[in-house]
Amino acid sequence: MKAAPEREVDRSVSQTVKAQLALRDQILSGRLRPGERISELQAVETTGASRTPVRMALVRLEEEGLLEAIPSGGFMVKAFSERDISDSIELRGTLEGLAARFAAERGVSARELEPLKECLGAIDELLRQVPISVDAFSSYVTLNARFHAVLTELSRSPPLIRQIDRASALPFASPSGFVMAQSALPEAQQILIIGQEHHRVVIDAIENREGARAEAVMREHARLAVRNLRLALRNRTHLDLLPALALIKTATD
Amino acid sequence: MKAAPEREVDRSVSQTVKAQLALRDQILSGRLRPGERISELQAVETTGASRTPVRMALVRLEEEGLLEAIPSGGFMVKAFSERDISDSIELRGTLEGLAARFAAERGVSARELEPLKECLGAIDELLRQVPISVDAFSSYVTLNARFHAVLTELSRSPPLIRQIDRASALPFASPSGFVMAQSALPEAQQILIIGQEHHRVVIDAIENREGARAEAVMREHARLAVRNLRLALRNRTHLDLLPALALIKTATD
DNA sequence: AAATCAATTTATGTATACAGATTTAACCAC
DNA sequence: GTGGTTAAATCTGTATACATAAATTGATTT
8 A cells, every 4th residue: 555645636537627627616706807818827827737628628618608719819708797697597497497398298207206306395394494594595505406407307308408407507597596695685585485386386297297387387487596686686795605796797897 | 922822731720620620520421430439549630630629629529519528538429319309409499489589578670670581581582483493492491590590699698599509509400400301302392381481470479579479489490390300210312411310329229 | 268367559638849829018200 | 298010928729749547459377
């Protein structure tokens, strides 16, 4: 047995992934400002990887939607308007609606539906305690993400799953993007309860093979996230809980 | 003025783009078989670019959906089932439906609607001649692509436009993916006429700000492409007109 | 004869060096 | 003082060299 490795380069993950994670963190935390060119050299210094993996990471982040290619070369951080974000959420809702419809129309066995119902039960448990603690909010985010992921899988459509994953990659478009931001707001509890009702309805619709109903409720479910977005932007008290806030371009720009 | 450049490297387009185009062509033409690993070295030889741009192109083609990453490293050509393809088309239809709804709900000026109506008129002109010539089919493909592109733009939603572009990148999911394949079939003319009716209706719906109608008709419009797909696969007489046929995995595999 | 192990070959991931292009800054002229 | 031009510095795109890991093939043993 050798001693612990001297240099902690962490060979388990590739340099490319490491650079991608580091850069994404820098973007979402606002250290890299929207509109400004990302210097590869600087990225090399901050991420520790060399230029090749950094370049790779930049390409991936562009495809992910966080970066924009500059015609003359290189990349810059993309800026998003409030409209862009709400459209991205509506987009995700539309895709999840399609997934729910596929699941309903194509049929899902009771066994396959079980993980979804487990999520439902766990969230029910969370919402039983009033008022909802910050920890409970955090658990909700995890369970909600799981619910959406499982539901997406139930469509059994690889192309659709792929697109939903891409649409949810933008942090502010993901299912729980703005839940935490309003954990201290009085409306929060109501919104969570309504969201959970949507979860309940979509399961029921899938069980009864009601495609249109399943689709409609998932679309409406996403609009709850749009409401969360609006709430969060109007009540700027807990914006520190939000990543990716730095990407939103305000009207003053 | 210098004489014509000795070496024809074509510096106007980057090596990365050149490699991407060359590889995509190889994939769609079937020279690279689904499932088999793509050798970077071999790609370097066939594309003429060096390893770095080839690697870049491979990453982009993966994001595009034509390639799949191999866990142990490298990429392989993805294989698609008939279900995958019809789902991709339905997916595109859903997104275009959303774009049409956005356009209708948010309002489009008469001037902005003009390019769309020009396309409509041009296609009307094409369909007037019976039977429809192969050239007319070809023109239809161009005009149809333009119609869909313009309609997408009318949503005025950059995130949505981006996603539609991604969804249409798969050649068999693009709006005119299977039109040419059945240019010799008797049903072809009818399908084109029906498709044109959809075009007419969606314009009318947008003009009258009927969001639900605009969305529904674009979804149905995409299902026409699914029908084209089925027709093309059943009547395998003109499959040579189809790119990307090599990617479809048959039941015998 | 078949299976397993080892060795060799090849492939990918990474780093770095180099060239062309772009941008910025400084200086000069008007 | 301002604007334009030129030069320098930096940055991206590309090529290639190197190291590590994986896969395949051959040989040996059971």
